[in-house]
Amino acid sequence: MAISGLLLLGCCLMWQGTHDQLVCKLVKIDCLGNPARIINISCHLKAINWNLAVVKMDTFLIVPLRKPVIRLQVFKKDYSNQYKPFLIDVTVNMCEIIDKRSYIPYGVIFWKLLIEFTNANHSCPFTCQLTARNGYLYTSLVPPFPLGFYLVSILFTDISSSPSEYVGTAKLYVQVMEQVKTKKKPRV
Numbered sequence: 697m698a699i700s701g702l703l704l705l706g707c708c709l710m711w712q713g714t715h716d717q718l719v720c721k722l723v724k725i726d727c728l729g730n731p732a733r734i735i736n737i738s739c740h741l742k743a744i745n746w747n748l749a750v751v752k753m754d755t756f757l758i759v760p761l762r763k764p765v766i767r768l769q770v771f772k773k774d775y776s777n778q779y780k781p782f783l784i785d786v787t788v789n790m791c792e793i794i795d796k797r798s799y800i801p802y803g804v805i806f807w808k809l810l811i812e813f814t815n816a817n818h819s820c821p822f823t824c825q826l827t828a829r830n831g832y833l834y835t836s837l838v839p840p841f842p843l844g845f846y847l848v849s850i851l852f853t854d855i856s857s858s859p860s861e862y863v864g865t866a867k868l869y870v871q872v873m874e875q876v877k878t879k880k881k882p883r884v
């Protein structure tokens with residue numbers, strides 16, 4: 697799995713130069729949480745234009761998230777409208793990524809998104825209010841998936857206790873599509 701991840705990432709770098717017409721548009725977001733760990737989850741998309749919708753998320757951690765581990769899985773919708781596993785299923789210890797003790801590619805990508813779009817832009821642990829604003833998947837960051845509809849599931853657990861505890865899940869529904877070009881108004 698790590699190998700295919702690296703391959704995808706490699707393709708991504710080559711791909712950027714030639715086809716910057718594709719966009720990964722967020723079409724829906726669902727956030728679920730373990731009520732013993734997080735409360736007041738609010739999770740929305742705000743449409744900006746034909747090509748872009750951004751995430752607005754707020755939640756409150758009633759128990760500090762000390763050692764978050766994420767399981768990142770990608771599913772692609774097939775011809776029968778079912779989401780089937782698609783290439784990526786990785787489990788990443790986020791504190792190790794943040795402290796640069798691990799460089800698992802999808803962990804690093806996720807960390808870049810956290811730095812840019814959330815207040816979780818610091819080392820572990822995470823406490824109290826968690827907020828994301830204006831988040832989206834920019835094409836230079838994510839691999840060049842084929843056109844279609846995807847589900848990106850990010851499941852959070854905290855491994856600081858034994859047994860580890862489920863914290864929550866974010867489900868991002870994404871359409872990889874060609875950029876919609878709107879006609880410019882003719883100049884008068």
Ligand SMILES: *[C@@H]1O[C@H](CO)[C@@H](O)[C@H](O)[C@H]1NC(C)=O
Nearest residue numbers: 735736737755756757758825
């Ligand atoms: C959670 O939401 C309730 C109801 O809106 C509010 O009274 C409470 O202060 C919120 N708690 C936190 C920690 O944000």
Ligand SMILES: *[C@@H]1O[C@H](CO)[C@@H](O)[C@H](O)[C@H]1NC(C)=O
Nearest residue numbers: 811812813814815816817818
């Ligand atoms: C983290 O985010 C806060 C608020 O958005 C910002 O003030 C701070 O400079 C950021 N820190 C880093 C290390 O990016």
